[in-house]
Amino acid sequence: MTTNPFDADRPPEVPRSQRRRGGGGGRRRRDESVLVPDAEFSSYYGHNVVKPAPWGHEIAAYLFLGGLAGGSGLVGAGGALTGRPALRRVGRFGALASVALGGVALAKDLGRPERALNMLRVAKVTSPMSVGSWILTGFGAFAGAAAATELAGAVLPRGSWLARLARGVDPLATAGSTAFSMPLAAYTAVLLADTTTPTWRESYKELPFVFVGSANAAAAGLALIASPAEQNGPARRLAVIGAAVELGASELMERRMHPVVAEPLHDGRPGQLLKAAKVLTAGGAVGAALFGRNRTVAGLSGLALMAGSVLTRFGVFDAGMASAKDPRYTVTPQKERLEERRRRGQTHDSITTGR
Amino acid sequence: MGFWQHQLAGPSDPSRDAAWEEPEPRKGFFTDTSICIGCKACEVACKEWNAIPEDGLSLTGHSYDNTGSLGASTWRHVAFIEQTTDRVEEARASGRRLVDLGMPALRPPDAPYPGPSDAAGTAPAALEGVVPTAVGDDGSLDAMAAAARTAEATGTLPDFRWLMASDVCKHCTHAGCLDVCPTGALFRTEHGTVVVQPDVCNGCGYCVAACPFGVIERREDERGDKRGGGVVSNVGVAQKCTLCYDRLGHDQTPACAQACPTTSIKFGTLAEMLDTARDRVEVLHDNGFTEARLYGANSHDGVGGTGSVFLLLDEPEVYGLPPDPRVPTADLPDMFRKAGIAAVAMLGMAVAAFAGRRR
Numbered sequence: 082m083t084t085n086p087f088d089a090d091r092p093p094e095v096p097r098s099q100r101r102r103g104g105g106g107g108r109r110r111r112d113e114s115v116l117v118p119d120a121e122f123s124s125y126y127g128h129n130v131v132k133p134a135p136w137g138h139e140i141a142a143y144l145f146l147g148g149l150a151g152g153s154g155l156v157g158a159g160g161a162l163t164g165r166p167a168l169r170r171v172g173r174f175g176a177l178a179s180v181a182l183g184g185v186a187l188a189k190d191l192g193r194p195e196r197a198l199n200m201l202r203v204a205k206v207t208s209p210m211s212v213g214s215w216i217l218t219g220f221g222a223f224a225g226a227a228a229a230t231e232l233a234g235a236v237l238p239r240g241s242w243l244a245r246l247a248r249g250v251d252p253l254a255t256a257g258s259t260a261f262s263m264p265l266a267a268y269t270a271v272l273l274a275d276t277t278t279p280t281w282r283e284s285y286k287e288l289p290f291v292f293v294g295s296a297n298a299a300a301a302g303l304a305l306i307a308s309p310a311e312q313n314g315p316a317r318r319l320a321v322i323g324a325a326v327e328l329g330a331s332e333l334m335e336r337r338m339h340p341v342v343a344e345p346l347h348d349g350r351p352g353q354l355l356k357a358a359k360v361l362t363a364g365g366a367v368g369a370a371l372f373g374r375n376r377t378v379a380g381l382s383g384l385a386l387m388a389g390s391v392l393t394r395f396g397v398f399d400a401g402m403a404s405a406k407d408p409r410y411t412v413t414p415q416k417e418r419l420e421e422r423r424r425r426g427q428t429h430d431s432i433t434t435g436r
Numbered sequence: 437m438g439f440w441q442h443q444l445a446g447p448s449d450p451s452r453d454a455a456w457e458e459p460e461p462r463k464g465f466f467t468d469t470s471i472c473i474g475c476k477a478c479e480v481a482c483k484e485w486n487a488i489p490e491d492g493l494s495l496t497g498h499s500y501d502n503t504g505s506l507g508a509s510t511w512r513h514v515a516f517i518e519q520t521t522d523r524v525e526e527a528r529a530s531g532r533r534l535v536d537l538g539m540p541a542l543r544p545p546d547a548p549y550p551g552p553s554d555a556a557g558t559a560p561a562a563l564e565g566v567v568p569t570a571v572g573d574d575g576s577l578d579a580m581a582a583a584a585r586t587a588e589a590t591g592t593l594p595d596f597r598w599l600m601a602s603d604v605c606k607h608c609t610h611a612g613c614l615d616v617c618p619t620g621a622l623f624r625t626e627h628g629t630v631v632v633q634p635d636v637c638n639g640c641g642y643c644v645a646a647c648p649f650g651v652i653e654r655r656e657d658e659r660g661d662k663r664g665g666g667v668v669s670n671v672g673v674a675q676k677c678t679l680c681y682d683r684l685g686h687d688q689t690p691a692c693a694q695a696c697p698t699t700s701i702k703f704g705t706l707a708e709m710l711d712t713a714r715d716r717v718e719v720l721h722d723n724g725f726t727e728a729r730l731y732g733a734n735s736h737d738g739v740g741g742t743g744s745v746f747l748l749l750d751e752p753e754v755y756g757l758p759p760d761p762r763v764p765t766a767d768l769p770d771m772f773r774k775a776g777i778a779a780v781a782m783l784g785m786a787v788a789a790f791a792g793r794r795r
Contacts, residue, residue: 122753123753125753125754125756126756129650130753131645132507132652132653135656159790190640193673196636199621202619207443208642210618211618263779263782264779267778267782271768276616277645285774289774293782316789415760430734430736432739433534
């Protein structure tokens with residue numbers, strides 16, 4: 082703190098206790114105490130350095146629906162292959178319904194929804210969104226075919242040529258939707274990670290496991306709600322495995338992440354969402370494992386699992402958005418890793434150079 | 437794998453990577469913030485030429501900056517930073533450290549400073565009230581340099597300084613926005629720059645989240661001056677600096693560089709710009725401004741070097757620039773690998789769930 086002749090004209094200093102943690106970061110201040118930046122890091126009037134994606138909660142909803150669709154694709158295929166018609170039905174119809182809803186959510190979030198099909202204009206491996214669009218398209222086609230054969234089997238007379246055609250297409254639809262199920266549930270993690278949004282970017286090693294676990298748990302939840310107790314054995318097991326993978330990967334993710342960048346996962350509304358998600362997911366899994374043969378408890382557990390998956394996706398989504406809006410999460414880890422490299426004598430790769 | 441690594445990180449020729457068979461020499465800006473006067477002629481010229489709508493008429497109270505940051509309707513942004521002596525000292529120290537760090541030093545750190553002999557070694561008290569000579573040793577009329585020399589020799593620094601810097605899209609060698617664009621709306625031009633095709637972009641917003649510098653943005657509304665039948669075009673579409681692609685095609689200088697009255701914004705081939713930038717930072721260091729440093733002039737940085745080089749007088753984050761940006765796609769192969777393992781794990785979970793005994 083220095084003094085100069087203009088100090089007399091300054092508004093009184095805000096006491097430190099009233100200031101926001103992080104000093105220069107965050108909220109805009111109009112008083113000139115901004116002239117005295119915090120020693121930890123300086124920012125440009127608290128402006129964010131990177132921009133948050135201009136995405137609404139449609140995208141968070143899609144993260145859930147895409148996962149549910151992928152998981153349901155597997156449940157449907159498993160039901161078809163192991164002769165559990167109830168699981169096959171709920172898996173197939175669930176997959177088609179959620180992938181369709183997810184597609185609508187994606188298109189609605191575009192700046193120009195009428196140009197949604199431009200997504201299929203190119204195929205680009207450097208763009209997880211392009212890769213995802215093709216996965217979504219492929220999955221949609223096979224999930225549609227699987228649901229159509231399911232419907233045909235239910236309503237058409239057995240001997241008709243259409244019913245025979247449906248039975249012929251059935252294995253192909255099952256194979257296709259299975260092949261696209263896993264990529265559909267996993268790519269959304271890459272979609273988030275391949276950005277400069279600090280909390281998403283830093284989570285890239287574990288986020289795919291969080292998301293596939295959550296996808297399986299959600300699909301198992303749907304199957305528990307919509308299938309009779311005598312066929313829901315696989316759904317109960319999938320609920321437990323999926324929930325365990327999701328919770329374990331989440332824990333690992335938060336521990337391995339830079340402590341500053343992990344903050345949005347614990348603090349504020351995203352933190353609350355993620356805490357609630359963990360409680361619901363764990364509760365749903367325990368309920369399904371212990372009392373899943375009771376139809377009512379199975380339904381309630383399924384509901385809890387699906388709600389847990391929704392909250393996981395919304396929590397991760399909101400935490401990332403919060404991390405992009407505050408320069409602290411961008412500048413602090415970057416300065417630290419730069420310093421770390423300099424300490425090791427690695428100075429050739431800095432964007433700032435003395436000459 | 438080697439091919440992909442070369443495509444996603446490290447030094448590279450982006451036009452050739454983008455399959456231009458006979459690319460033009462790569463073009464770029466050199467923005468020398470040490471001679472920026474904050475007139476905002478670049479912002480105005482950019483708006484005029486590119487027909488960019490109004491970007492807010494309110495006063496932010498942040499010095500003379502009323503546009504805040506780069507965005508859909510702000511393709512040049514002049515930052516204003518007010519600093520007191522302690523910050524100047526810090527900036528000078530951090531700049532000096534950069535020179536000492538691995539980069540070839542301009543003179544041994546302990547060697548006597550080749551400043552004006554009458555000022556060197558004189559006690560500060562004796563100099564109080566003395567106006568620094570405006571004529572340097574070599575007879576050049578550079579009052580600023582003379583003042584810096586006096587300050588260096590006597591340990592006195594100005595009690596206030598005002599930094600101004602015109603920020604712009606970096607036109608990165610490895611551009612995050614371009615790599616992640618799912619429609620092909622963003623493309624690499626023959627000049628090595630990155631441009632959005634507004635008629636192709638569907639406004640997915642992925643580029644916004646992938647830019648390490650927070651440059652590109654989606655135009656969200658039709659706000660703007662519509663008097664006289666004016667229209668706000670490209671609503672819902674990602675927008676950013678094109679390095680005046682339409683002007684480059686006719687060998688014209690981009691609007692901002694042409695309008696800049698102090699030549700703070702220079703335009704030319706990137707190789708020329710880098711040479712100019714290096715010469716300039718050397719001159720400033722020689723004159724005692726050790727806080728001067730280059731930003732974006734290193735092709736080994738996290739984005740493979742930028743097409744817009746800056747000379748800054750403090751740490752990049754002071755100007756709202758990231759201190760160690762890294763293009764997200766540099767790690768994309770590993771991200772896909774992790775997701776692939778997760779996908780196999782997902783199938784494994786389902787198999788395990790269904791493989792259990794039938795009941």
